[in-house]
Amino acid sequence: MEVDIDVDISRWILEFLVRQPLDDRILSTLITLLPLSNENSSLKKSLLLRRIESEISTGSVSEKILDFLEQVEELDFQDKIKQHSDLIKAAYCSVAVACTVKFLNEKGDDGKFRYFDAVKRIWRGRVCKLEKADKVGLISEELRSWKDELEAAVWDDSICDNVLRRSKGLDAVAAVRFYVQEEKDEMGPSFLELVAEASMGDDKLRRLLQGANGGTLRNSDPGDDNRVNVEMRKVNVISRRKQIPKRFRAAFSGTSRGAKITDIDTSGAGSSCKMFNLPSTLQVNEVQEALKSSSLELKAVVEDPLPDALNLAEKVLSSIARKDTGMKPVEENRVGVNPSVSESSGAVQANGGTLGNPCGENQKDAPRPSLMAQNSTAHASECDVSVDGLAEASPNRGSGIRLPSPERRVVSPLKKYEFNNLKKKRRFKRWSTSEEDALRIGVEKYGRGKWKIILNEYRDVFEERTEVDLKDKWRNLTR
DNA sequence: TTAGGGCTACGC
DNA sequence: GCGTAGCCCTAA
Incomplete structure (x- = not known):
């Protein structure tokens, strides 16, 4: 049986979760597990x-933030x-200044040297590149000054x-926080x-559904409602395509499907319920009831997936890493979100606990994928850290989660935005002379082999370097 | 945490 | 195409 959690459902889930105070590790893991489309810049x-x-969150800023802001721009x-x-x-300027000026606070020539290096x-x-590319979204008079x-x-x-x-008049952390808040406010829920x-408010839901079916949409909040409108159309399209039953409900099933969305009424009046026809009141009421009944399920699924999602993710990841595990038929190994399993704990679990033993014993023949192999973008070079690379989407993307057969699983280039703990190819970054000197x-x-101590000692110089990098660099220097 | 092998992007 | 630098993986 074929996979699945629909790519759009994945997006909805992730869209929701990314706004929640989840541990980054959970989110990272979910990103690796959920099939994602590349075409939603809002999610990115x-x-x-x-x-x-x-x-x-640490109360300080780093040059990574400049990277992220550039990507947002x-x-x-x-x-x-x-x-x-x-x-x-303002945020970009403040962070750039803070990341530079911090070296001025260091005493001696070393600090001066690092400052010079930061200016370069x-x-x-960075800033010169912005100017050359005419990135007006980040360039300000203040930045130039x-x-x-x-x-x-x-x-x-x-x-x-x-x-x-x-x-001293700049507060980079606050500037970044203000900006993020502004964006979040604009993006809305x-x-x-x-x-x-919507499911709590009859009128609003009715209007949304009417809009979703091509009816006239009149509302006081065009931003949100139009967005829902668009999404609801999508629900329609998905559900029609999949020929899923009558009721509109977001059902997360762990038994045979990873997750599926069933339809707005397409029967009976269904034929008349074409995209550009208004639904009947009965239909709307039916959908409304369905939504209400499923909304609790939905919320139960997405509200607090943290503990068990972590558990699940760790199990899945470890299962991927285990060479000797077997592979069950796909439908038995699918990651789904099954509210029925979660009743007591609020857990997010797959397939009625299949993932408790996530891979079973049938995966023995599955070649062990390297982490790099899992990530189709893992070899991205520095250049495609930009969103340009998102166009490289695999033709199979969004085909759903296939666990634990990661060699078949297509991983979206959205992984470029994965969180720190996920494996991804880092940027190719040449060593500066100051880094070499510090090494x-x-x-x-401290002597050769004391890489961690050296790294900590010159942490500011070795930005984004690891102990292993130091070791490798020393190997190169002494070749 | 470190060492060493291997892979790959980069630069010529 | 080739050599090298940088990065990753894995064993110890």
């Missing part, structure tokens, strides 16, 4: 915002969003004091939340 943006939030650009938020510009990296590198001053401070110590004084909300000094001071 949500994921980026989520990553930004994670970054500032690119998404906005692709979505042809003309009105650029001042807050993103951030302002001559800082650029000049920070450059000048490289050569003139007296300007350093000005820079330090001026930078997730589709699932809207549906849940040499470190080895001289």
